[in-house]
Amino acid sequence: MHAHHAPQGFIRKYVFSLDHKVIGIQYYFLALFSVLIGVSLSLLMRYHMVNPDAKVGWFGTLWPTAAQGGIMTPELYLSLMTMHGTIMVFFVLTTAPQSGFGNYFLPIQIGAEDMAFPVLNMLSFWTTLLALGVMVSAFFVQGGAPLSGWTAYPPLSAVGKLSGPGEGLGQTLWIVSIAIFCGASLMGAINFIATLIDLRCQGMSLWRLPLTCWTWFVTAILGLLGFAVLLAAGVLLILDRTAGTSFFLPAGLLVSDQILNHKGGSPLLWQHLFWFFGHPEVYIAILPGMGVTSQLLSTFSRKPIFGYKAMVYAILAIGFLGFLVWGHHMFMSGMSPYSAMAFSVLTMAIGVPSAIKTFNWIGTLWGGKIHFTTAMMFALGFVSLFVTGGLSGIFLGQPALDLYFHDTYFVVGHFHMIMGVAAIFGMFAGTFYWFPKMFGRMMNETLGKIHFYLTFLGVYAIFTPMHWLGIAGNPRRYSDFTNFDFLSKLLPVHTFMTHAAYFTAAVQILFFVNLFWSMKAGKKAPMNPWNATTLEWTIPSPPPFDNFGGHHPVVYRGAYDYSVPGAASDFIMQTDPVETHAE
Amino acid sequence: MLLAPIVWLLTIVICYFFIAKTWWFPPPISQHGIAYDEQFMRTLVITGVIFFLAQFALGWVILRYRDDGRRASYSHGNNKWETIWTTATAFLFIGIVLMGTHIWAAVHLSEPDPHAVPIEVMAKQFAFTFRYPGPDGKFGHTDLKLVNDAAGNPMGLDDKDPAGKDDIVSASLKVPAGKPIKLILHSRDVIHNFFVRELRLKQDIVPGMEIPLYFQADTPGTYEIPCSELCGLGHFQMRSTMQVMSEADFEKWKQEQAANK
Numbered sequence: 001m002h003a004h005h006a007p008q009g010f011i012r013k014y015v016f017s018l019d020h021k022v023i024g025i026q027y028y029f030l031a032l033f034s035v036l037i038g039v040s041l042s043l044l045m046r047y048h049m050v051n052p053d054a055k056v057g058w059f060g061t062l063w064p065t066a067a068q069g070g071i072m073t074p075e076l077y078l079s080l081m082t083m084h085g086t087i088m089v090f091f092v093l094t095t096a097p098q099s100g101f102g103n104y105f106l107p108i109q110i111g112a113e114d115m116a117f118p119v120l121n122m123l124s125f126w127t128t129l130l131a132l133g134v135m136v137s138a139f140f141v142q143g144g145a146p147l148s149g150w151t152a153y154p155p156l157s158a159v160g161k162l163s164g165p166g167e168g169l170g171q172t173l174w175i176v177s178i179a180i181f182c183g184a185s186l187m188g189a190i191n192f193i194a195t196l197i198d199l200r201c202q203g204m205s206l207w208r209l210p211l212t213c214w215t216w217f218v219t220a221i222l223g224l225l226g227f228a229v230l231l232a233a234g235v236l237l238i239l240d241r242t243a244g245t246s247f248f249l250p251a252g253l254l255v256s257d258q259i260l261n262h263k264g265g266s267p268l269l270w271q272h273l274f275w276f277f278g279h280p281e282v283y284i285a286i287l288p289g290m291g292v293t294s295q296l297l298s299t300f301s302r303k304p305i306f307g308y309k310a311m312v313y314a315i316l317a318i319g320f321l322g323f324l325v326w327g328h329h330m331f332m333s334g335m336s337p338y339s340a341m342a343f344s345v346l347t348m349a350i351g352v353p354s355a356i357k358t359f360n361w362i363g364t365l366w367g368g369k370i371h372f373t374t375a376m377m378f379a380l381g382f383v384s385l386f387v388t389g390g391l392s393g394i395f396l397g398q399p400a401l402d403l404y405f406h407d408t409y410f411v412v413g414h415f416h417m418i419m420g421v422a423a424i425f426g427m428f429a430g431t432f433y434w435f436p437k438m439f440g441r442m443m444n445e446t447l448g449k450i451h452f453y454l455t456f457l458g459v460y461a462i463f464t465p466m467h468w469l470g471i472a473g474n475p476r477r478y479s480d481f482t483n484f485d486f487l488s489k490l491l492p493v494h495t496f497m498t499h500a501a502y503f504t505a506a507v508q509i510l511f512f513v514n515l516f517w518s519m520k521a522g523k524k525a526p527m528n529p530w531n532a533t534t535l536e537w538t539i540p541s542p543p544p545f546d547n548f549g550g551h552h553p554v555v556y557r558g559a560y561d562y563s564v565p566g567a568a569s570d571f572i573m574q575t576d577p578v579e580t581h582a583e
Numbered sequence: 584m585l586l587a588p589i590v591w592l593l594t595i596v597i598c599y600f601f602i603a604k605t606w607w608f609p610p611p612i613s614q615h616g617i618a619y620d621e622q623f624m625r626t627l628v629i630t631g632v633i634f635f636l637a638q639f640a641l642g643w644v645i646l647r648y649r650d651d652g653r654r655a656s657y658s659h660g661n662n663k664w665e666t667i668w669t670t671a672t673a674f675l676f677i678g679i680v681l682m683g684t685h686i687w688a689a690v691h692l693s694e695p696d697p698h699a700v701p702i703e704v705m706a707k708q709f710a711f712t713f714r715y716p717g718p719d720g721k722f723g724h725t726d727l728k729l730v731n732d733a734a735g736n737p738m739g740l741d742d743k744d745p746a747g748k749d750d751i752v753s754a755s756l757k758v759p760a761g762k763p764i765k766l767i768l769h770s771r772d773v774i775h776n777f778f779v780r781e782l783r784l785k786q787d788i789v790p791g792m793e794i795p796l797y798f799q800a801d802t803p804g805t806y807e808i809p810c811s812e813l814c815g816l817g818h819f820q821m822r823s824t825m826q827v828m829s830e831a832d833f834e835k836w837k838q839e840q841a842a843n844k
Contacts, residue, residue, distance in 0.1 A: 065822075074817065074819060107792060121610035149813050155774070155790055156773040163772065165823075177629045213799060251791065253771065255708070256708075256772075257732075259752065267789055268789065301648065302655040308660065332786055333787050333788045337692055342689065345677060348676040349677070352676060356668065358637065362640055363661075365644040367648060368648045372586070380645060381586075391633060395626055395627075398622070398679065400690075403619065404783055404785060406776075449780070456589070460597075471606060472606045473608070473778075478819035479819045480772045483819060485807060487768065488710075490606065494605060540625070563655040
């Protein structure tokens with residue numbers, strides 16, 4: 001099936017491209033650009049937290065009102081925090097692992113020539129870019145970017161600039177951007193689902209899919225169900241702000257000496273809608289990383305994945321249970337304490353498939369013949385971070401313990417470990433693994449390993465101390481710790497974390513150098529540099545426009561036939577029809 | 584391969600700080616706080632053992648199964664092991680949460696003490712105000728239109744209501760030691776949060792809702808109350824204190840407040 005022909009001009013080829021590979025790379029670079037903004041914001045935040053009164057000339061130049069005279073105001077801090085969270089969650093963690101790598105490799109791994117709906121695919125990328133533009137523009141309007149956090153809880157987010165600077169036009173732009181992003185994600189989700197269901201090549205039964213494809217598929221389903229709800233919630237919030245409705249606003253509000261005329265709404269309604277999306281979003285960010293990790297652990301230990309079916313069931317269980325646990329974000333919200341009990345049991349239940357995955361990863365490595373490529377190092381780092389970040393969830397999932405930990409740095413440490421850095425390690429792993437296929441050249445392994453080790457130590461140094469701060473009761477979202485006796489004593493820990501953040505951010509220069517240098521001057525990549533089995537390694541690097549050069553691949557086996565006894569080499573391609581006694 | 588010792592080293596450093604308790608909870612001041620710490624330690628020991636074993640195992644397989652010229656073993660998995668670890672984690676995780684439910688139930692589900700000392704908490708951007716009903720035991724009527732922070736009426740107390748004449752309004756929380764307390768949480772603008780570390784208690788204060796919070800503090804002292812739900816630009820300085828005093832001191836304080844009205 002030829003969905004469309006190879007385009008000729010530059011614009012159709014690289015800008016408004018219908019080719020899933022170009023769109024995947026576009027998404028990847030959108031995420032890369034976003035991560036630069038997101039990390040810069042976090043460095044400014046970390047600087048301010050330990051130097052709240054410092055005068056920095058260029059702060060004043062950048063933000064003449066919010067950092068008048070070069071001193072960052074608390075409201076500017078909160079704007080940076082809101083935008084850091086939003087940009088990282090939506091434009092980095094949601095785009096690169098799924099829309100970036102997924103777009104590029106899902107069709108190839110299932111033997112398709114493109115996504116099911118190439119035009120929709122192009123639209124979804126450009127809509128995402130538009131959303132990013134609208135989001136960033138919030139920095140430049142009067143009052144600046146919103147300060148209500150990435151969770152945008154009303155009434156703070158719903159009553160306009162009465163509740164703070166940035167809550168005027170800045171907050172409106174934030175909601176509009178998120179709504180646009182939801183639209184884009186819905187288009188992407190439909191496309192992924194249709195592609196996986198309809199375009200698998202001959203022989204590619206569901207049980208032969210690489211685990212990456214399973215995670216992209218389940219992530220797409222989560223996106224379809226989650227973003228639809230967030231879109232609706234966003235529309236209601238806009239109406240509360242601009243049309244005088246009261247979905248989230250109760251009666252009896254007095255904000256900045258002004259009595260508001262709202263009545264009948266509930267701030268908790270927003271929280272339910274938001275987290276109904278927000279919790280699955282965590283899995284949207286992490287599932288593709290789990291897929292990549294599974295794929296790499298098997299490939300580089302030259303062993304079949306341990307418990308393939310158990311892994312698939314675990315992915316499905318995580319996807320399903322992911323929609324039943326949103327209430328654990330709301331244990332302290334004032335919702336019924338009975339429902340907290342139900343949500344906590346369901347939350348613990350979702351720990352089970354996560355544990356299954358970890359056991360199976362160790363089982364895959366067990367008895368293997370491990371090749372320490374940079375890609376593999378990041379996959380191993382992912383496992384370590386996933387364990388660390390997952391275990392702190394056992395504390396937070398208990399409403400009893402959340403009575404203390406809610407909204408402390410313990411939470412910040414937990415989610416940065418698991419959905420932040422673990423997911424980003426998944427992206428690094430994917431980058432080092434697939435770069436040769438995407439750009440036809442190899443990345444530098446030495447530079448890659450130095451980058452890996454320093455980053456691995458760096459992220460532990462930043463995020464582990466957050467757990468101790470949480471145990472000491474340090475609330476999150478504070479711009480300054482000098483007003484409380486108990487917080488002043490914790491300042492040395494914050495200073496340490498700030499320096500660790502500078503260090504880790506500086507180390508990322510190595511990655512950028514490696515990425516761009518290798519694109520230009522890396523060693524030429526062969527077709528299958530890792531001796532891997534899946535379909536993308538049966539075609540040239542980089543692949544031709546229609547992926548398989550007019551040839552229709554046929555699949556004869558699962559994706560993990562490594563070190564099969566009696567086979568000629570230690571891997572058998574999925575397209576290899578040779579009979580072995582092992583299946 | 585260097586990764587194995589690095590993972591182990593990180594594991595040991597992390598375990599050390601959890602054992603040394605370098606940065607830790609303040610001592611609990613209530614029965615609930617003691618029960619809380621027990622549940623925390625139970626969870627810490629269980630997760631700590633899993634953490635140590637999992638990271639140690641990761642390091643071990645990295646070291647043991649590095650490419651040294653052997654052929655990798657061939658296995659697609661083992662259903663017996665899958666069943667064992669699935670069942671074991673399910674029991675363990677669900678077990679932990681069930682062991683802690685009585686703590687949650689004691690805070691939120693138990694029969695409230697009708698003799699608990701009622702105190703109203705009003706949160707606003709960016710301050711807490713506390714109100715005591717006075718000798719008549721009744722809170723006076725309030726009205727948003729009467730709110731005047733500058734004139735010292737953040738609650739909007741109505742002078743015309745006789746029940747409100749004896750109400751005591753305070754910027755800090757004073758409670759008698761060893762007596763059950765009932766906080767009635769209100770917000771007049773955005774969501775705030777009441778948190779006292781030493782009580783091991785936290786509760787959002789939501790506009791439009793009246794949320795009760797029961798506790799009993801046993802150890803006299805002064806404890807900080809940091810707002811713990813993002814409420815705007817002054818969130819980081821939204822602070823009050825809770826002073827736990829002997830019953831006699833508490834009564835004396837109330838009388839002083841009434842006399843100063």
